[in-house]
Amino acid sequence: MLYLFRQLCQRPFARFNAAFLFYTALPLPQWWPVEFEGIAQFAPIVGLGMAGCLWIIWTGLTALGLSSGLVAVIVVAIWLRITGGLHLDGAMDAADGLAVMDPERRLAVMSDSRSGAFGVMAAIVILAGKTVALASLSQAHLWVLLAVCGWSRWGQLAAIVRYPYIKPQGKGAFHRATLTSPWQALPLFLGLFGLGFLPLCLGLSSVKLTFALTIGAGGISLCVGDWFNAKLGGQTGDTYGAIVEWSEVLILVLANVVLAIG
Structure with missing residues (x-):
């Protein structure tokens, strides 16, 4: 009985460790157990931890008296370093692929490790968009990072369980092999939905901003996945x-729009 209990507790811990290693460029002790099956279910949790770290870094840099623009640049650079550029590389490859007019050649272009003009332009827009949007937020609204990093990774999970993986081989194929039911995205959806109301309860957010980031952020992450599916007929690791x-980027823009409207 004790052995069974230890196994039940160890498996989620091992999967979280594997998700941490896969989705970040940060190390873990070598003796910690890892199991890569189904790790996409832990991606939003990793994202929330990442958001917390960025929030602390932002607060510390602001306390030093640095301008909001410079702080935003540093935070985005650290953000990119934490992920190891994993997601940005996929966004660049996807942009290069979708720039090809012939749909039958898109996957081949996306598989090319060399970055094209459209990939570079996509990276510039993404990094610049994050920097400007973050610089526009006040210290009191940095909790928005929780919604940004959590819901964006839930959108990835939703795409994995909802759409087929269209490459015969690829770095993201193992996600789809172990996650096949849309119901597997429901627990994290409920968790993020509930967490979204915490800033309101703590007096950190208005009702309008709370609902915008709780409902709007989830909708954005779903629509982005829907758009890529419509363009490619499925999903890839990119x-x-x-x-x-x-x-x-879009969730950060949404937060700024809501705050600007008041």
Whole structure:
């Protein structure tokens, strides 16, 4: 009985460890157990931890008296370093592929490790968009990062369980092999939905901003995945990364629009 209990507790821990290693460029002790099956279910949790770290870094840099623009540049650079550019690389490859007019050649172009002009332009827009959007937020609204990093990765999970993986081989194929039911995205949806109301309960957010980021962010992450599916007829490892990156940018833009409207 004790052995069974330890196994039941160890498996989620091992999967979280594997998700941490896969979705970030940060190390873990070598003796910690890892199991890569179904790790996409832990991606939103990794994202929330990442958001917390960025929030702390932003607060510390602001306390040093740096301008909001410079702080935003540093935070986005650290953000990119934490992920190891994994998602941004996918967004660049997806942009290069979708720039090809012939649909039958898109997957071949996306598989090319060399970045084309459209991939570079996509990276510039994504990084610039994050930087400007973050610089526009006040210290009191940095909790928005939780919604940004959490919902964008939930959108990736939703795309994995809802759409077929269209490459015979690829770095993201193992996700689809172990996650096949849309119901597997429901627990994280409910968790993020509930967490979205925490800032309101703590007096950190208005009702309008709370509902915009709780409902709007989830809708954005779903629509981005739907768009890539419509263009390609399915998903690839590159589009999984692109869903994360473009969702992050659009959720940050949504937050700024709501705050500007008041």
